[in-house]
Amino acid sequence: MSTLILVREKLHINKENALGYILLIPSIVIFAVFTFWPLFYTVYLSFFDWNMISPSKEFVGLRNYFDVLTDPRTYQILGNTFLYIVLLLVINCVVPYIFAFVIDVVLTRLKGFYKSAMFLPAFISLVVGSILFTWILNPVSGPLAIIFGWVGLEIPNWTKTEGWIIVVLSIITSWKVFGYNFILLYASINGISREIIENARMDNIPLWRIFLQIILPMSSATGIYVFIITIVQSLQYVFTPVKVVSQGGPDYASSNLIYHAYHEAFVVFRTGHSATISIITMALFLLLLFLEFKFVERRIYYEN
Amino acid sequence: MKRYLQALSILALIIFLAACNSEGSASTGNGEKTVIEYWHVNAETQGGKTVTQLVEDFNQQSDTVEVVAKYNPDMYKGLMQNLQAEAAAGNSPAVVQVGWSFLNYFSDNFHYVSPQTVIDEHFPDDKTFLQDKFLPNVMDLAKNGDGEQVGIPYSLSSPVLYINRDLLREAGLDENGPKTWEEVKEFSEVIKEKTGKYGFYMQEPADNWATQALLESNGARFITDGKATFASDEGIEAYQLLRDMVVEDETALHIGWDQGIQSFIDGSVAMAYTTIAQRSNIQSNAQFDAAAVRSPGWEGKDVRLPAGGAMLSITAEEEDQQKAAWEFMRYLYSVESMAEWTKGTGYVPPRNDVAEAENGLKTFLEENEMMSAAIEQMDGVVPWASFPGDSGLEAEQLLLDLRDQILGGSISVEEGLKSTEEEINELLQ
Numbered sequence: 122m123s124t125l126i127l128v129r130e131k132l133h134i135n136k137e138n139a140l141g142y143i144l145l146i147p148s149i150v151i152f153a154v155f156t157f158w159p160l161f162y163t164v165y166l167s168f169f170d171w172n173m174i175s176p177s178k179e180f181v182g183l184r185n186y187f188d189v190l191t192d193p194r195t196y197q198i199l200g201n202t203f204l205y206i207v208l209l210l211v212i213n214c215v216v217p218y219i220f221a222f223v224i225d226v227v228l229t230r231l232k233g234f235y236k237s238a239m240f241l242p243a244f245i246s247l248v249v250g251s252i253l254f255t256w257i258l259n260p261v262s263g264p265l266a267i268i269f270g271w272v273g274l275e276i277p278n279w280t281k282t283e284g285w286i287i288v289v290l291s292i293i294t295s296w297k298v299f300g301y302n303f304i305l306l307y308a309s310i311n312g313i314s315r316e317i318i319e320n321a322r323m324d325n326i327p328l329w330r331i332f333l334q335i336i337l338p339m340s341s342a343t344g345i346y347v348f349i350i351t352i353v354q355s356l357q358y359v360f361t362p363v364k365v366v367s368q369g370g371p372d373y374a375s376s377n378l379i380y381h382a383y384h385e386a387f388v389v390f391r392t393g394h395s396a397t398i399s400i401i402t403m404a405l406f407l408l409l410l411f412l413e414f415k416f417v418e419r420r421i422y423y424e425n
Numbered sequence: 426m427k428r429y430l431q432a433l434s435i436l437a438l439i440i441f442l443a444a445c446n447s448e449g450s451a452s453t454g455n456g457e458k459t460v461i462e463y464w465h466v467n468a469e470t471q472g473g474k475t476v477t478q479l480v481e482d483f484n485q486q487s488d489t490v491e492v493v494a495k496y497n498p499d500m501y502k503g504l505m506q507n508l509q510a511e512a513a514a515g516n517s518p519a520v521v522q523v524g525w526s527f528l529n530y531f532s533d534n535f536h537y538v539s540p541q542t543v544i545d546e547h548f549p550d551d552k553t554f555l556q557d558k559f560l561p562n563v564m565d566l567a568k569n570g571d572g573e574q575v576g577i578p579y580s581l582s583s584p585v586l587y588i589n590r591d592l593l594r595e596a597g598l599d600e601n602g603p604k605t606w607e608e609v610k611e612f613s614e615v616i617k618e619k620t621g622k623y624g625f626y627m628q629e630p631a632d633n634w635a636t637q638a639l640l641e642s643n644g645a646r647f648i649t650d651g652k653a654t655f656a657s658d659e660g661i662e663a664y665q666l667l668r669d670m671v672v673e674d675e676t677a678l679h680i681g682w683d684q685g686i687q688s689f690i691d692g693s694v695a696m697a698y699t700t701i702a703q704r705s706n707i708q709s710n711a712q713f714d715a716a717a718v719r720s721p722g723w724e725g726k727d728v729r730l731p732a733g734g735a736m737l738s739i740t741a742e743e744e745d746q747q748k749a750a751w752e753f754m755r756y757l758y759s760v761e762s763m764a765e766w767t768k769g770t771g772y773v774p775p776r777n778d779v780a781e782a783e784n785g786l787k788t789f790l791e792e793n794e795m796m797s798a799a800i801e802q803m804d805g806v807v808p809w810a811s812f813p814g815d816s817g818l819e820a821e822q823l824l825l826d827l828r829d830q831i832l833g834g835s836i837s838v839e840e841g842l843k844s845t846e847e848e849i850n851e852l853l854q
Contacts, residue, residue, distance in 0.1 A: 260680065261680070262691045387510070
């Protein structure tokens with residue numbers, strides 16, 4: 122009973138805010154069951170050797186961490202992960218930023234058409250998109266290879282070539298993500314006062330300076346959101362095309378941290394290794410998030 | 426507040442009743458039939474339609490059993506993974522297809538019951554069914570390392586060489602295709618030179634079946650006394666030939682399985698080395714003069730072709746489920762069902778009396794020459810290498826990684842095979 126009183130004192134529960142706490146309970150329960158419990162269980166599993174089926178788990182201490190951190194493949198996959206992030210940041214953050222700017226500020230006609238056309242692919246399932254692209258981009262007999270063949274060009278054998286596989290999978294992923302990011306950035310740029318832009322144009326300021334010195338700072342709140350969400354998505358969304366098209370191959374050249382955690386757990390059934398990779402991934406991105414808050418967040422312009 | 430409570434209790438009552446209701450219907454089933462699950466790996470292009478047909482027919486004629494067929498993507502490995510996940514969750518299907526290469530892994534890690542045990546307990550009339558209808562060497566394919574009968578062979582296949590006769594003629598080559606692997610290499614060079622098309626594609630699914638045929642036909646052995654031994658001189662020589670075709674000559678393709686078969690069917694590749702189970706797909710989609718010939722051997726050596734396909738194993742835990750499982754399996758192994766299965770998939774029937782039977786495959790084989798290649802070479806069929814122990818999946822994965830490394834040109838054949846063999850032997854200890 123005394124602990125209950127202690128908790129009450131600690132949380133400052135009184136008549137006014139009691140209802141608030143009660144209303145919080147459902148979301149706390151959901152968080153606990155679907156986020157915190159799996160997290161703790163993952164930490165727990167990372168200390169065991171287990172194949173997911175045998176009734177006994179063997180405690181191995183830190184050996185899983187040692188194995189994963191000394192495995193050169195881990196670093197190859199880490200490299201892949203960052204390559205995906207860089208590529209997707211360019212395709213899904215920089216390019217839609219420029220597109221949004223051009224369509225909103227520079228173009229005068231057909232804006233509605235471009236807006237819907239850019240957003241359209243976001244409706245299509247990534248699995249469907251992946252299968253479609255596997256067929257279209259078949260390096261020997263796909264339609265694109267045939268068209269290239271007319272002018273004497275060849276498509277690289279991307280499913281089996283290191284490097285190319287990441288580029289193509291990134292493009293497939295961007296199919297899904299591009300439209301959404303574009304609409305967000307467009308809305309943000311659209312909200313910037315027209316007077317400022319018109320003034321700048323009257324003074325014959327070149328477009329690239331308008332973009333860099335007016336648009337970019339004034340839409341930076343949305344910009345940073347899209348930036349972060351792109352990083353997160355390039356970790357997660359990439360999973361679907363990797364699973365459908367390459368299963369991490371050739372020789373792990375298209376695997377990223379999330380897919381590799383899946384591969385270890387559900388393909389070769391080394392749950393210990395999988396859990397370890399998940400924990401390391403989380404630690405890594407906590408660090409990135411911390412850096413972002415420390416150095417970037419403070420310089421963002423929030424309108425209100 | 427009172428009315429609120431009232432509404433809440435009524436809601437709770439409704440949910441409670443609904444829960445009771447759904448529980449009731451699950452246990453009794455429709456019209457007292459025992460419902461069992463049958464897990465298979467047959468996609469639409471690989472006999473999926475026949476599975477659906479057979480299950481429907483069975484359900485119609487059976488008063489006691491209702492079968493639900495469930496498709497598992499990514500072939501036998503995918504099924505094994507799903508089974509692993511389901512077993513971890515505490516529920517397993519009644520009948521599963523187990524690929525040969527997972528025979529030992531399956532019997533070490535899963536709970537199953539030998540078909541003969543179920544027959545002895547519940548079906549005295551069928552006591553000699555397995556002895557009478559199957560050849561002993563075929564039944565041996567489904568025995569694990571300890572000699573236990575884990576299941577019954579169901580889908581039997583072997584790799585054959587599909588050839589595009591139009592392209593071979595265009596290149597001025599023998600339209601009956603190459604007989605040896607050395608000839609495959611020569612043919613491919615000529616095809617590339619004369620037609621500009623690729624000469625050869627060897628299937629690259631998530632298993633090492635075709636690789637085993639290539640290496641073992643040259644005298645190498647994948648496994649000897651429970652240890653990996655594929656990195657012998659013969660093994661290296663055999664793999665070198667494939668690597669040279671892909672990396673040096675660029676006459677052979679190195680792409681995914683679906684893309685590879687697609688390329689053969691649309692005429693971009695002249696020869697494809699893949700399972701006889703693809704016959705139906707190739708026969709109905711190819712627009713050219715397609716044929717299947719016997720698996721190439723090595724000059725002066727006997728072929729050794731791993732038996733592909735799967736056995737059916739009973740994983741049901743409850744007695745009534747096990748009984749239902751055998752009833753369903755007996756139906757699948759009848760001459761008519763076997764014949765349908767062969768027609769739909771191109772698998773060679775494991776039963777000894779189907780090929781000649783009038784209600785079996787007699788007329789079918791007369792009309793489908795592609796099949797005869799697979800049936801003729803059945804004397805060269807050997808068990809599919811299956812790595813023992815808990816690390817079976819990992820060992821299989823290492824060989825798949827190696828295939829990407831060798832055919833991608835990032836490692837030499839000798840170095841790759843030797844280091845992978847060592848790695849696998851360490852795992853297996």
